[in-house]
Amino acid sequence: MGVDDFKDYQLTIGKILRTGLYAAPDQKLIYAPPNLPKREFTYTEFAERVNRLGFILEKFGVKSAEKPWSMGTRVAVMDWNTIRFQELMYAVPMYGAVLFTVNIRLAPQDIAYTMNLAEPEVLFIHTDFAPFLNAILENVKTIKNVVVMSDEITCTRKGELPKIEAPEDVGIYEYEELLKKSGEEKYNWPEINEYFVASLFFTSGTTGLPKGVYHTHRQILLSSMQILIASMEYPFRASNRDIILILVPYFHIFGWMQPYYCVLGGNKLVFPGRYDWAHIARLIKDYIPIAREVGGSVMSGGVPTMLYAIFQEAKKMGITDYKGFLFGYGGEALPISVYEDAKKMGIDVVTGYGPSETLTAITRATFIPRMWMKMGTDSEKMRDHFVLKNSLGVAIPLSFVKTVDEEGNEIPIGSETPGRVLFEAPSPTREYYKDPEKTESAWRYGAFDVDDFVVIDEYGAVLFVDRAKDAIKSGGEWIPSSRLEGFISSHPAVAEVAAIGVPDPKWSERPIALIVPKPEYKGKVTEEDIKNHLIKEHVEKGTMPKWWMPDKVIFLDETPKTATGKINKRILREEHSK
């Protein structure tokens, strides 16, 4: 007794929900998918639905982790940003299990590959992805229970599931029905150690196959606190008055912590479901006055492509003013034209940077004293500095970035020498899942390394210089060029191939293919031949996502080479970017 009575406070996801419930029991979470009536839930109702999920997971025989760094049962989710995904974001980790957010942008075969690594026992799947369900169940034998989720049923409480054929030993359920039948009493959540693994997801990566990264309750809670502090500083000045329109895919990198840090504040959340940009542009317009009425803004985030898509739709609708809309972008540079459009419409944009491995943003365009003491406090000037220099922002409080040369020697802040960027922060993944070699490489300098080269300028801001890799980034998602080249070179005419990214106003980059044909095919093989081959042999067979398809195929007599005899993609990019 005495000191043994002390209960060490654990940094767990359940604490976030409890904080939100206390701060805002009547605040709304609004599920607003396209073409359906909205459905609104108070935080209290949301917590009740989370509570019911506890009984459902138990019924499925889901197991909690038992010791630090261990994983409970993996529960897979394939969904858009919906109220249901938000519920699972809490229920699964609070149960002690691992939320495995399936990257639905991967090719079907890669999805199966990631699933077979993760070995989920339960799959929550949106009806939009039901057509793949058979193939998934055929390939992934660990799945014992499937819960199908329908927007129609969630929003209208009516409707039917599509007909689903599944092996006999797999249970098939409907989400809302399960919730309705679940226990109503208070679910007795287990005590969770903050080092239990809460999440697992796969980064599409820049080379080779998708790589798994996982994070603990502690990492998620600490990151949420850090991001919240950074968001509350200038320029964003986030507060609990803001309405959060959640655009960053939950299936990607956990929605950049929005499912968590926005609940900590007790904010109103809007889930737009499947991406329908006209619908989203309208939601923004509708919610701005509601937010402004209480002194808040509408906040959102995502890749620049999303902002571009919103503009296109807004223009069509004749919207010229989005004052009161804030957009945090990341993943790639903001095209200057999009930035100019944003300014004209009164939108505040700030950038952030954080690869999947680090769970969330490590840097963010925050106005720190290092900057405003030198530059003055003019917001537009500081914002320009970040956007126009392709700056990725400054480290969020308590996370640290530094650059090192190839020997691992630290390069001082303000030096113009680019270096390998390393992160020291609460959030980097402990390891690449089942990939010790890659893990060792990431930690070889003693702080986490994701193979990016940057300069840290005199203001402490991280300027993107060059990727250490040749991957293509389209719409915020990576296309590993080597894998795309592999698909292309399966055509018999190809002697040499280089897939490179070229600038695109909408997608930021799109892939093009540069091919040196074998002599016997010279002048005989066409762009269409290559494209048809890719469709028939790869897209239709589920090994390549359709959006990887090169926009253009160009035939060359030869390719420029580096000193070591590799194709010099830098020169190719320069030649074909104009």
Place this chain on the structure above:
Amino acid sequence: MGVDDFKDYQLTIGKILRTGLYAAPDQKLIYAPPNLPKREFTYTEFAERVNRLGFILEKFGVKSAEKPWSMGTRVAVMDWNTIRFQELMYAVPMYGAVLFTVNIRLAPQDIAYTMNLAEPEVLFIHTDFAPFLNAILENVKTIKNVVVMSDEITCTRKGELPKIEAPEDVGIYEYEELLKKSGEEKYNWPEINEYFVASLFFTSGTTGLPKGVYHTHRQILLSSMQILIASMEYPFRASNRDIILILVPYFHIFGWMQPYYCVLGGNKLVFPGRYDWAHIARLIKDYIPIAREVGGSVMSGGVPTMLYAIFQEAKKMGITDYKGFLFGYGGEALPISVYEDAKKMGIDVVTGYGPSETLTAITRATFIPRMWMKMGTDSEKMRDHFVLKNSLGVAIPLSFVKTVDEEGNEIPIGSETPGRVLFEAPSPTREYYKDPEKTESAWRYGAFDVDDFVVIDEYGAVLFVDRAKDAIKSGGEWIPSSRLEGFISSHPAVAEVAAIGVPDPKWSERPIALIVPKPEYKGKVTEEDIKNHLIKEHVEKGTMPKWWMPDKVIFLDETPKTATGKINKRILREEHSK
């Protein structure tokens, strides 16, 4: 290799300094004691001085903690809020040792008592307290090295120490001289586990002798993040543009985390040294325009008595406008007249609540959606609600308060039944130092209990109802009534005595003594007899602080009694509060 390369990020105080240095290397810490020239340090210079302290602690043979929850060497500090205290706030814990902030408001004998419990080996002491040094060294045999700190020497780099006589085996040094002679190279700080104890201090308590409470790096860092988030929300909307004038004594409860969370943001800090209210009123006036120039405010905090003292001095100087000054108060209710004065002068005031045991505020007057969704977003209305109801604010994010009845059953939020308030938060002390009985009692309901009774209203706000104890709170400091009664009853005339607190415009409460004399002394003993006795027998002998002296002594024929035969102090307070 692989996963073993992973370095778990530790939540340590060194990370705060590193964040501040990155965000604001040229930001200033200003030491501005009364009657001396200011001395300014950049964060970079401050960090260099902290660095030098590493070598000094090493030279003194200070030892780091070695395992979670263990304590390194205790390093005692007796100082006002100075740049030096700020340096020690970082250097001592970063070294792995324990910063023991001596409560200089205690009686000399109680100071010796706490020191003999804490067993410090090093003492940093301001020249103002040098007169007590001999007595301390005589009573506290663990102290091997004493560093004397002089404002004159720190600010002017000139001057001499007062003559100090010390036992031969005790080293006596001067702070600035030590720093000057210390190593200049980078001190190699040890790796600190977040569960190492960082701080130890003694609460003056409400009954009996002072009680020690201690906290880890993890607790300090998490609390700092929580307070920062709460401060950045409405109404305060703190940002890195604000100037922090540090009034909350560091020797009290670690300055309510200001030494830490304000460095996290990279704020400008001003240390006013010894309390001189005219000087402080002038500092506020001087720094408001400087803060406003960059869009910030001057922020401060402390007990209401401090705000009252500032007003008195401001009035004398003819200051009528303090717009841009924010004051967070705690420790006791804000007298309505002081609140009205604050409003007239344009000062934003918010309250907070957190006993020493919880290291920092557990609640704070933050505008949460639970409140503004019902009450509207009018700031003045919400502020009034907090102040006029003697509300202590709402729980800061991730900390939880609840009330229970004497059986430990939770009372729902919004009920009018007062209950015992319990805290579930990262910050409560693990135990009362060397007091297992008191510790067991504090944890007996499974969450930390400090013996206060409150109501949690429909807005989630904690309303102070009654203290579970009869202590007197004067100028934000406790006077344990039972101890004061003990001193009084040492006079031979006293048959019965009750010391109670009565309202006071300046100190919030002051003690008065109600005495039933023994029959033989009736009509013969006077107020002066009692007061003289207290001075001669207790104040002059160092057992009772002078400020405990009752303002008034009243003789009664009998006292009202409770059902169990105890003196009914509630009735006495009612009768004598008018």
